[in-house]
Amino acid sequence: MTAVGGTFESGPHEEGFRVSAYVPDAPEQQSTARPPGPAPFRHARRRVAVGFGTAAGVGVVLVGVAFGWYAYAEKHSVLEPAAYAKLRLGTPAAEVEHVLPERDVHDPPDDRAPAPPEGADCRYYRASGELFVSVDHFRLCFDAGRLVAKDVVPRIGLPGEGREEYEEFAQ
Template sequence: MARPFVGGPPTSQDRADLAVLRAAVSDAVGHLRDTIGVLRDGSEGQESLVSSVEPVEELVARTRESGVAVHLRREGAARALPPLVDRSAYRVVQESLTNAIKHAPGSTVRVSIARQSDRTEVRVTNSAAPTAPATSPSAVPAPGAGRAAGHRGLTGLRERVRLLGGTLHAAPREGGFEVFATLPDQVHPKHPRSSGEPQEETAPESALRLTVARRSTRRRFVAAFAAPVGVGLLTLVSCAYLAQQLTTCVLRPVDFAALRPGQERVEVARLLPERQFRYLPDAVRALPVPPGTDCAYYRSNGNLLDQVDLYRLCYEGSRLVGKDVLPG
């Protein structure tokens, strides 16, 4: 049973992040399965890995039916390839078609698969996008093909080809873009270089996207908890400040009773708290004061939760001329 989201129902952005996580995990599992097959010793393990992708012809046909001008040409004698090589060739075409549809809508895409004596060369070239691109929202090469964000998907694809012992180059060409991969017929895995040799700092696209999605989700959860905590701390500080203000403006009843009109302000000040009470209710502010006097207000006790009576001391010049008790 799914646990409810903390702080309310999931938002559309939360659902999008979860979808990204699921797609990234699925792609990472597929990439890990291929990598294990490549690095496994002996040819028996490689032959037991069955390719689970459709033929390139079906991929191209479905893409063409969606409105994309794509042409496929095969060269050389057809022969069976190791499943890892066949799968990688499919992924090169799939990723290239995805990028062409996204970045050059309306362009013409040409796919060439040439079988040489000991290798397979896959070349996908798209022309420049026309001035008024023909939009085709349904042009999706294959399920999951749109997971890669732009050409960043080529990073993981280059790593996949490198693990097989092949190469992949991607660069602009004649206003468009070209992806060219060379895949060996016999898999020769590229093991990690020794610590003394430079290593190419690449990572599978699925791993990169999984990391980004995790960070985004982590930030959202942190924000969900940090906001209430921040509000709570601010409230606590405000309450502490208000309590300090209210408890330092209390004139004790015994001291209030000791005050007499006619006393000098300096003599009265010895019995007064360190500050006056300045948060007067509107009803108190509306009360008239004796003409020609200025008045100071104090709380009668330090109770913070109840309304308390207020003491008013009014001065004329340097002398106390009146004192009053105002109901709280």
């Protein structure tokens, strides 16, 4: 009966029982809109999945960009051991600049380096282009426009050993 727009009621009334029914002459137009079912949840799940997918994609891109920048910065801060060997103390900084790589190390190993000369501006360069491993570094210190110190800073885990290959370059 309710399917065609009617009503039905029953229940106790005063000292008895009452039943009431109404059936319309013409059935009401049925609404074409369906009651909310699983579709809203399906769309919500899809939105959540797209949000997580987008966040994961952005994260992957950011990690890729960070790795690319790391690799670029590390590879472009390598001073070849042969070029380091040719440097002599007292050489003007302008002459030294011609053999230096375009970048110096952005996170120098200060904790493993000897004390710098008083008032000198020191720069660090990687001795090799290996990534994700500790490598030896070359430290060049300048004061008053001249090279005043050059040191080999050993990689982590090699306190004294493994430096033989650079000992000849330290002078």
